Amino acid sequence: MKSAVVVFPGTNRENDIARALELSSGHKPAMVWHGDSNLPKVDLIVVPGGFSYGDYLRCGAMAAHSPIMREVKARAEAGTPVLAVCNGFQIVAELGLVPGTLMRNAHLKFVCADVHLRVETGQSLFTSGYRAGQVIKVPVAHAEGNYFTDDDTLKRIEDGGQIAFRYSDADGDVSRGNPNGSRAAIAGVFNETKTVLGMMPHPENAIEARFGGTDGKGLFDGLVAALG
Amino acid sequence: MTASESNPPVKLPNEPWITPAIVAEHGLSPEEYQRVLAIMGRDPTMVELGIFSAMWSEHCSYKSSKVWLKKLPTTAPWVICGPGENAGVIDIGDGQAAIFKMESHNHPSFIEPYQGAATGVGGIMRDVFTMGARPIANVNALRFGDPAHPKTRHLVEGVVAGIAGYGNCMGVPTVAGETNFHRAYNGNILVNAMTVGVVPADRIFYSAAAGLGNAVVYVGSKTGRDGIHGATMSSTEFNEDSESKRPTVQVGDPFVEKLVLEACLELMATDAIVAIQDMGAAGLTSSSFEMADKGELGVEIELDKVPMREPGMNPYELMLSESQERMLMVLKPGREEMARKVFEKWELDFAIIGRLTDTRRMVLRWHGDVVASIPIPPVVTQAPVYERPWRETPLPAPLAADAVPPPADYRTALLKMTGSPDLSSKEWIWRQYDHLIMGNTAIRPGGDAAVIRVPDGGGKALAITSDCTPRYCAAHPETGGRQAVAEAWRNLTATGALPLACTDNMNFGNPQKPEVMGQFAGCIVGMAAACAALDFPIVSGNVSLYNETEGRAILPTPVIGGVGLRPDVNGCVDIGLREAGLTLLLVGDTAGHLGQSIFLRDIHGREEGPPPPVDLAVERRAGDFVRGQIRAGRIAACHDLSDGGLLVALAEMAMSGGVGGSIAIPADTGCAAHAFLFGEDQARYLLATNAPEAVTAAARSAGVPVRPLGQSGGDTLTVEGLLTISVADLRRTHAAWMPNYMAGKA
Numbered sequence: 001m002k003s004a005v006v007v008f009p010g011t012n013r014e015n016d017i018a019r020a021l022e023l024s025s026g027h028k029p030a031m032v033w034h035g036d037s038n039l040p041k042v043d044l045i046v047v048p049g050g051f052s053y054g055d056y057l058r059c060g061a062m063a064a065h066s067p068i069m070r071e072v073k074a075r076a077e078a079g080t081p082v083l084a085v086c087n088g089f090q091i092v093a094e095l096g097l098v099p100g101t102l103m104r105n106a107h108l109k110f111v112c113a114d115v116h117l118r119v120e121t122g123q124s125l126f127t128s129g130y131r132a133g134q135v136i137k138v139p140v141a142h143a144e145g146n147y148f149t150d151d152d153t154l155k156r157i158e159d160g161g162q163i164a165f166r167y168s169d170a171d172g173d174v175s176r177g178n179p180n181g182s183r184a185a186i187a188g189v190f191n192e193t194k195t196v197l198g199m200m201p202h203p204e205n206a207i208e209a210r211f212g213g214t215d216g217k218g219l220f221d222g223l224v225a226a227l228g
Numbered sequence: 229m230t231a232s233e234s235n236p237p238v239k240l241p242n243e244p245w246i247t248p249a250i251v252a253e254h255g256l257s258p259e260e261y262q263r264v265l266a267i268m269g270r271d272p273t274m275v276e277l278g279i280f281s282a283m284w285s286e287h288c289s290y291k292s293s294k295v296w297l298k299k300l301p302t303t304a305p306w307v308i309c310g311p312g313e314n315a316g317v318i319d320i321g322d323g324q325a326a327i328f329k330m331e332s333h334n335h336p337s338f339i340e341p342y343q344g345a346a347t348g349v350g351g352i353m354r355d356v357f358t359m360g361a362r363p364i365a366n367v368n369a370l371r372f373g374d375p376a377h378p379k380t381r382h383l384v385e386g387v388v389a390g391i392a393g394y395g396n397c398m399g400v401p402t403v404a405g406e407t408n409f410h411r412a413y414n415g416n417i418l419v420n421a422m423t424v425g426v427v428p429a430d431r432i433f434y435s436a437a438a439g440l441g442n443a444v445v446y447v448g449s450k451t452g453r454d455g456i457h458g459a460t461m462s463s464t465e466f467n468e469d470s471e472s473k474r475p476t477v478q479v480g481d482p483f484v485e486k487l488v489l490e491a492c493l494e495l496m497a498t499d500a501i502v503a504i505q506d507m508g509a510a511g512l513t514s515s516s517f518e519m520a521d522k523g524e525l526g527v528e529i530e531l532d533k534v535p536m537r538e539p540g541m542n543p544y545e546l547m548l549s550e551s552q553e554r555m556l557m558v559l560k561p562g563r564e565e566m567a568r569k570v571f572e573k574w575e576l577d578f579a580i581i582g583r584l585t586d587t588r589r590m591v592l593r594w595h596g597d598v599v600a601s602i603p604i605p606p607v608v609t610q611a612p613v614y615e616r617p618w619r620e621t622p623l624p625a626p627l628a629a630d631a632v633p634p635p636a637d638y639r640t641a642l643l644k645m646t647g648s649p650d651l652s653s654k655e656w657i658w659r660q661y662d663h664l665i666m667g668n669t670a671i672r673p674g675g676d677a678a679v680i681r682v683p684d685g686g687g688k689a690l691a692i693t694s695d696c697t698p699r700y701c702a703a704h705p706e707t708g709g710r711q712a713v714a715e716a717w718r719n720l721t722a723t724g725a726l727p728l729a730c731t732d733n734m735n736f737g738n739p740q741k742p743e744v745m746g747q748f749a750g751c752i753v754g755m756a757a758a759c760a761a762l763d764f765p766i767v768s769g770n771v772s773l774y775n776e777t778e779g780r781a782i783l784p785t786p787v788i789g790g791v792g793l794r795p796d797v798n799g800c801v802d803i804g805l806r807e808a809g810l811t812l813l814l815v816g817d818t819a820g821h822l823g824q825s826i827f828l829r830d831i832h833g834r835e836e837g838p839p840p841p842v843d844l845a846v847e848r849r850a851g852d853f854v855r856g857q858i859r860a861g862r863i864a865a866c867h868d869l870s871d872g873g874l875l876v877a878l879a880e881m882a883m884s885g886g887v888g889g890s891i892a893i894p895a896d897t898g899c900a901a902h903a904f905l906f907g908e909d910q911a912r913y914l915l916a917t918n919a920p921e922a923v924t925a926a927a928r929s930a931g932v933p934v935r936p937l938g939q940s941g942g943d944t945l946t947v948e949g950l951l952t953i954s955v956a957d958l959r960r961t962h963a964a965w966m967p968n969y970m971a972g973k974a
Contacts, residue, residue: 009575010483012399016667035573051397054483110392112662141396141662205664210798211681212664 003029013049020204024220047088060090089198100149106181129222136215145200147182164188254281282510292739316767327361329768330422337419341386346394354506361425373414397482402661403678415777437523444582448554452537455550491574500563526587618745634902638951652965676719689797691725698783700839709754716790724858725792732769737781747784761844804885808941811920816912820903827906869912890946891938
């Protein structure tokens with residue numbers, strides 16, 4: 001699996017996710033600076049976490065309008081898988097690549113903590129390493145992760161199997177353990193073709209037993225299994 | 229071009245004549261102003277006066293503390309660079325070095341908590357990456373006033389948000405710290421921030437300028453009018469007018485600092501930089517002065533080339549602004565354009581503002597005219613140094629054995645202590661800090677010390693902690709100074725790390741009061757003894773004096789930030805009891821010392837007696853033994869005994885790991901049960917082991933006292949005959965105070 005990680009001014013989790021990609025695939029991803037016009041031909045594009053452009057204006061808003069994201073959008077629409085985590089999720093949501101939007105956390109504060117996620121489907125490139133209903137533990141670290149979408153969209157994405165992960169407690173009860181007030185406890189959503197995943201939690205920070213556990217590694221292992 | 233007094237500065241339009249009132253406003257005493265006149269041989273211009281004011285402020289000159297700081301041990305075979313540079317540097321093996329320092333931002337944080345704390349974090353990170361190191365961990369030590377004080381909640385909220393806002397955006401994990409509340413900080417909180425970075429040992433950058441004619445380059449943010457006279461402000465006491473000093477608080481932009489960090493590290497990977505220094509306190513003044521002075525050169529700066537945030541700024545403001553996220557560099561000839569491209573890629577300002585000269589003068593030009601011309605060496609060598617009179621704090625008489633009654637109910641007492649402002653969980657705080665970014669956090673906040681894997685370090689890790697017990701320092705400064713160092717050393721040891729060195733952040737009141745100066749002196753003497761006995765030198769530090777409001781000083785608070793090394797991160801232990809059937813062993817002697825204890829304060833409402841004595845030889849022996857047992861793989865959990873004594877430590881171990889335990893008080897302790905359980909005798913650890921015989925045998929041959937107390941297991945904590953309490957109840961109370969308080973419910 002060849003991958004590229006897009007780096008903006010203010011991105012800060014690019015090395016974390018690069019390490020996760022390398023650990024699972026054996027290959028270092030290409031790190032692509034936002035100002036570079038050519039994105040290499042890859043099997044997976046990653047938009048990582050951080051504070052692109054300082055999160056000024058609105059999280060992800062400036063990055064979404066950068067030239068490189070126009071290219072990412074074109075590739076995504078042509079079918080290249082895109083994994084967008086945290087600030088990356090905010091960016092692809094701004095771009096309309098995935099449904100919904102991320103608002104300020106309900107309690108208004110930054111939250112860094114391990115959370116439990118219930119895997120909603122194993123039927124995707126990104127979640128093939130998990131079973132539906134499986135509960136995994138990965139951290140979140142964000143101030144604007146409160147997922148919102150309107151009633152019609154919510155029904156459409158639920159019916160379409162576009163919800164990848166929901167926040168839950170350790171037993172998979174999604175009425176508990178929501179760290180930010182997200183609607184329907186949504187932690188990660190796909191586009192309609194399930195080739196783009198936007199998620200707030202950080203699977204890349206749960207890939208080693210001594211450093212927060214290995215529950216996030218399944219996502220990267222699954223991608224490698226699906227994309228070669 | 230050289231400038232001498234044959235080329236005196238011009239007077240700027242609207243520049244006032246210097247009067248005694250203007251001198252006083254600049255924080256210079258009449259005697260100090262006489263020194264200025266002697267050095268200059270004429271009246272200074274306003275710009276020159278401002279420069280003297282900043283350079284001779286307590287903050288920049290250490291004029292009251294210098295004679296005492298010299299007593300601290302600062303060397304060891306593994307120390308690469310001690311105090312005097314931007315931060316201290318130690319060898320951590322494999323061709324790598326750790327760079328670290330702690331610094332205060334107390335006054336700004338009280339006036340404007342979010343920006344004050346945020347820029348404190350930004351400043352200390354700059355000190356570390358200026359030397360070439362990528363920051364890998366942030367730490368903060370916070371002291372707030374009485375929780376019931378009307379300002380406290382607002383200050384906690386703002387300071388924590390400011391630290392989070394800056395550190396999170398920088399992508400550096402905030403992994404350790406401490407938070408205390410005491411009425412002595414009601415009008416003067418303490419915000420001490422520490423950064424630890426790692427660098428290849430052959431890529432360390434220093435600040436001494438070199439190379440006649442080399443370009444002096446300004447990079448980073450533009451200069452605005454914020455923070456003018458910050459160094460002078462932080463060198464005076466607070467009064468009711470301090471609120472009006474809000475404009476002297478700097479405003480931080482962590483996004484820009486992140487860009488400055490990446491741009492500097494990118495340029496540092498080339499051979500372009502001769503010297504580099506961040507613009508911290510006293511901004512362009514102190515950075516240019518120190519670089520030229522260390523390099524035994526002169527510098528000529530064209531101030532109109534400095535990138536400015538707003539029109540109409542004048543030389544005085546440019547030299548004294550403390551705008552954040554700025555660096556000053558000396559570049560090798562011919563590397564200027566390459567360096568410019570790096571900074572332009574990161575969308576940062578880059579300006580060649582001056583050249584190094586051989587005049588040993590600082591000459592400032594403004595649109596061609598000389599506006600200041602100061603000889604550099606005398607400003608440093610003839611800076612005022614004071615041997616302030618001091619008065620020793622006598623050791624309080626010991627409390628009589630029967631002076632402290634047992635608690636009415638042990639269960640209630642334990643819950644009250646573990647649910648108190650000082651000992652309750654600070655998760656409310658560290659949940660707001662990204663403590664996981666970089667993926668190297670092996671031991672998270674909430675234990676004795678954080679443990680962070682060293683990037684590209686072959687699996688080795690650094691243990692990091694910050695410690696001070698101000699109530700001990702107030703009762704007897706020398707003992708308190710010893711204890712602060714010993715506790716930091718103990719906390720590092722408790723993870724299995726070898727403590728290597730520390731940084732000190734000396735927070736005290738007005739040094740012109742003999743009792744305050746005596747506190748400072750006593751703490752230094754105690755710290756020096758402990759650093760020497762524990763091979764734990766001070767490699768960097770910061771002094772914050774005049775922490776007083778309306779004439780009342782804070783508790784003396786010499787915070788120690790410690791760094792230790794663990795060769796294999798996988799062998800580290802933390803405080804959590806996670807399995808049943810482990811033997812609980814108490815290491816060290818227990819005399820049941822209740823003077824200045826949390827028990828005495830929180831249960832009986834008395835702040836009395838002497839602090840526990842600190843026997844450094846015993847401390848060393850116990851710590852070396854415990855570290856050896858952890859490294860031998862015999863220890864499942866380890867906790868140092870400090871605030872609240874044995875029972876609080878055991879409760880913390882149970883709450884952390886989720887498994888309870890049962891202990892019995894041995895018959896031959898020689899002290900009352902409550903003194904055994906709550907006494908704060910030093911040099912003690914509580915171990916959980918599945919190899920008690922081997923550990924006990926090793927202790928015997930090491931001459932370290934060890935007692936078995938009981939076993940881990942179950943979901944309750946029991947002290948035979950005295951109390952049984954569920955771990956869930958303990959956790960609930962422990963977790964509750966801080967969020968309830970912040971929600972206005974406590």
